[in-house]
Amino acid sequence: MDLEATQPAVADIPKKGSWLRQANLMTTLLWMCLFVLSSFGVYRLRYDLRSYSLLTHFVDPRASGPLLRWETYPVTTQEVTLPATSGPIRARLYLPSGLAHPPGMVVLHGIHHLGIDEPRLMSFSRAAAGGGFAVLTPEIDALADYRVDAASIATIGESPGWLQQRLGTGPVTAVAVSFAGGLALLAACDPRYAPHIRSLVLMGAYDDLGRVTRFLATSQAELPDGREVPYVAHDYGAAVFVYSNLEKFFPASDLSAAHEALRDWLWEQPEDARKLLSQMSPASGATMEMLFARQIDRLRPQLLDVIRVVEPQLAALSPQGKLGNLQVPVFILHGSTDDIIPSTESIWLQREVPPKYLREVLITPAFSHVDPDKSATWGDQLRLVGFLADVLRASD
Numbered sequence: 001m002d003l004e005a006t007q008p009a010v011a012d013i014p015k016k017g018s019w020l021r022q023a024n025l026m027t028t029l030l031w032m033c034l035f036v037l038s039s040f041g042v043y044r045l046r047y048d049l050r051s052y053s054l055l056t057h058f059v060d061p062r063a064s065g066p067l068l069r070w071e072t073y074p075v076t077t078q079e080v081t082l083p084a085t086s087g088p089i090r091a092r093l094y095l096p097s098g099l100a101h102p103p104g105m106v107v108l109h110g111i112h113h114l115g116i117d118e119p120r121l122m123s124f125s126r127a128a129a130g131g132g133f134a135v136l137t138p139e140i141d142a143l144a145d146y147r148v149d150a151a152s153i154a155t156i157g158e159s160p161g162w163l164q165q166r167l168g169t170g171p172v173t174a175v176a177v178s179f180a181g182g183l184a185l186l187a188a189c190d191p192r193y194a195p196h197i198r199s200l201v202l203m204g205a206y207d208d209l210g211r212v213t214r215f216l217a218t219s220q221a222e223l224p225d226g227r228e229v230p231y232v233a234h235d236y237g238a239a240v241f242v243y244s245n246l247e248k249f250f251p252a253s254d255l256s257a258a259h260e261a262l263r264d265w266l267w268e269q270p271e272d273a274r275k276l277l278s279q280m281s282p283a284s285g286a287t288m289e290m291l292f293a294r295q296i297d298r299l300r301p302q303l304l305d306v307i308r309v310v311e312p313q314l315a316a317l318s319p320q321g322k323l324g325n326l327q328v329p330v331f332i333l334h335g336s337t338d339d340i341i342p343s344t345e346s347i348w349l350q351r352e353v354p355p356k357y358l359r360e361v362l363i364t365p366a367f368s369h370v371d372p373d374k375s376a377t378w379g380d381q382l383r384l385v386g387f388l389a390d391v392l393r394a395s396d
Contacts, residue, residue, distance in 0.1 A: 046071070050131050051389040057127035059372055073099055075129040082138060082162045086154055090139040092116050093166075094129035103172065103198075103395055104163045105133040108140065108156055110178025110204075110370060111240060113267050115144035120371050121177065133173075133395070136163045143180060146266060147244045148209065148317055153183050157193030164196045171198035173395040177370050178341060181205020185319040185349075188328040199329040199359070199394045204369050206341050207348040210307065210314040213241050217296065217303035221342040224351060234339040235294040238303060239266060242291060248306045254284040261288055323352050329359045331391050333384075335367035359394065362387040 053068045073096035082089040096102050107125050112118045116137040125135045138159040142149040160172045174197050176184035181202040187193050188200050206212045215221050216237035220228040242249050243262045250258040257279040264273035273292065277285045290298050307314075330353050334346035343363045350361050366376035366384040376384075 047389040047392045048385060050392055051385045054127045054131045054392075055372055055385060055388060057130055058124045059374060061123055061126060071132055072130050073097055073132060075126050077126075080136075082159065084155060084158050086151055089155055089159070090116070091159070092125075092137045094125050094133075094135040094137075096129050096132050096134070099132055101169050102132055102134040102167070103169055104160075104167045105135045105173045105175060105395065106159045106163055107135055107137050108159075108174065108176040108180040108184055109137065109143060110180050111143050111146050111148070113144055113146070113263075115139045115141075124175075124371075128175075131392070134163070134167055136172075140180065146240045146263075148179050148183065150317060152180075153187050153190075156180065156184050157187035157190055160193065160196040171196050173198050173201065173391070175201040175203065176205060177203045179206065182207065182209065182317065182319050185323060185326070185330075186317075188330075189323060189325050191325075194326075194328055197328045199331065199391070201331045201333065201391055202346075202349070203333050203367075204335060204338050204341050205332070205349065206345045207318065207352055208315075208320040208345070209318045210311050211348075212237075212341055212345060213307050213314065214304070215342050216241060216340075217300050217307065221344040223344055224348055229344065231342050231344075232339060233296070233342075235291075235296050236266075237340050238296045238299065239291050241303070241306075242299075245306055245310060248309065249287060249302065250284050251281065254280045258284060258288065262291065265292060319352060320348070321352075323354065326354055326357055329357050329394060331359050331387070331394070332361040333367060333387060334363045335369055335373070336363050336365045337373075338367075338369045340369045360387060360390055 049067060050071055053072055056063050056068055076095050076097055078093040078095065080091050080093050082091050105128055107121065107128070109115055109118055109121045116122075116139050121137060125137050129135045136159060138155060140152050140155050142152045156176070160174055163172050164170065174184055174188075182205055184200055184202070185205070188197055211222050215231070216233045219231060219233045221231040222228055239262065243266060246255055246258055246262070257276045261273045261276035264270070264276070270292070277288060280288065287299070296303070332346050332349055332353075334343040336343050346361060346363055350358065362383060364376070364380050364384055366373055366380035372384065
């Protein structure tokens with residue numbers, strides 16, 4: 001037997017130093033991978049905690065606890081006036097104290113007579129500022145008077161540019177609530193305004209204003225596949241539509257009293273509203289009584305007739321068919337039980353927004369029309385936290 005033939009060649013035996021170097025290299029690579037993965041986990045966790053804190057302070061501004069102090073700052077406010085093409089705009093600025101260069105956020109209110117003083121809007125804005133944003137809330141006069149009009153598009157569009165110039169930190173995030181959402185989409189398509197918007201977050205927005213008003217009259221939500229879904233609409237929406245088209249429902253002689261009465265009703269001053277019924281003709285008084293009694297079904301034929309008449313104006317104020325030039329990232333959030341603007345509108349928007357710029361869509365029971373639903377399941381609440389965390393990441 002040839003013993004030499006059975007011995008391995010010296011070159012085939014790994015040297016001890018070479019083996020150790022390879023082992024050290026593998027260990028280093030392993031630790032690097034673990035570091036990257038842990039850093040990514042910490043990165044994601046940071047935004048999840050910021051999101052949780054923001055949502056919790058939105059629901060309860062007085063909430064406290066160890067997790068709620070994560071990157072949370074004291075907030076100061078300033079009353080400011082924005083110069084605009086349509087005239088000065090009243091606005092409020094919420095600033096995080098102790099943060100040198102905060103990113104900007106514009107929060108756009110929906111239809112409500114309190115405008116930027118509406119408590120839920122103020123609570124969200126303060127929570128966002130506490131989370132590290134410089135938040136601007138501009139007053140949109142038409143929406144504060146229960147009207148959706150084209151002039152509001154300029155107010156919405158010029159506000160991000162003003163805040164960007166004020167902060168000097170680049171384009172800002174725009175958060176549009178309710179009926180401001182459709183108008184904000186139209187503003188984001190305008191090349192004068194789009195460069196100042198980092199991303200657009202829609203909360204309960206509409207795609208087609210005519211389709212929404214038909215829903216408010218019929219309690220039937222229309223889907224893209226042609227189906228209609230029974231979906232009980234809030235009577236508030238129909239009252240807003242009548243208010244913004246008073247001349248179509250009341251004769252000229254009753255317009256003044258009808259305007260004051262329905263305004264008081266929308267402002268939740270029912271006793272003052274009823275006092276004005278005696279100043280109207282019997283027919284106008286009967287129409288107003290149906291609104292006060294929330295009997296929208298009795299007004300349905302007249303509502304549908306007026307909707308058909310004003311359809312062109314409603315279409316002009318709708319994003320539907322007008323988003324081809326959109327170049328702003330869009331996040332869509334909608335409450336699945338929203339009874340003012342049905343969540344089906346966000347299904348339409350999901351089809352309208354160019355896929356390249358559609359970042360995320362969440363239709364959830366954890367959100368109502370404009371605020372979180374505290375009775376939602378943990379799973380739905382976590383998905384809402386994740387959605388907002390993604391918005392925060394895109395805003396930095």
